[in-house]
Amino acid sequence: MKKKAKTALAAVTALLLLATGLADTANAKDVWNRGVVYWTYSMATAQGVYSQHVLTYSLNGGTLKKAYGKWAPTYQKSYANAHGQPLKFYTANWRVYK
Numbered sequence: 001m002k003k004k005a006k007t008a009l010a011a012v013t014a015l016l017l018l019a020t021g022l023a024d025t026a027n028a029k030d031v032w033n034r035g036v037v038y039w040t041y042s043m044a045t046a047q048g049v050y051s052q053h054v055l056t057y058s059l060n061g062g063t064l065k066k067a068y069g070k071w072a073p074t075y076q077k078s079y080a081n082a083h084g085q086p087l088k089f090y091t092a093n094w095r096v097y098k
Contacts, residue, residue, distance in 0.1 A: 034094045041077040042069070042092035049074055049096050056089040057082040064088060071095065 029037040035044035035051050042053040053069035065085075072078035078092070 029091075031092070031094070035074075035092070037090060037092045039087060039090045041079050042072075043077050044072065044074045044094065047074055048098055049094055051078045052093040052095075053078040053080040054091050054093060055080040055082045055087060057085040057087050059085060068093075 027039045031037065033046050034049055035042060035046065037051075037053070042051040044051040050071045050073055052071050055067045056064055057067065058064055067080040067082055069078035069080040
């Protein structure tokens, strides 16, 4: 009975972390003087910087494709869609406006 309770508690905790977005922080990449990149989105945190989220995903045959999000201004999120395919890599493009 105790093992089932621990397993249920672990499952509920994992779901809550995913629901609140706190599980995302382990996958964060901080880019100095630009912004942050998560596997789900990118966001510029410096004034005058725009971000574009870029995902590299794999098709069934092993071919790698890239998906690009829309350019987003400072503190706005840019999303890209991997169309449900396995994600291989994530990054962001940055544009600076003065």
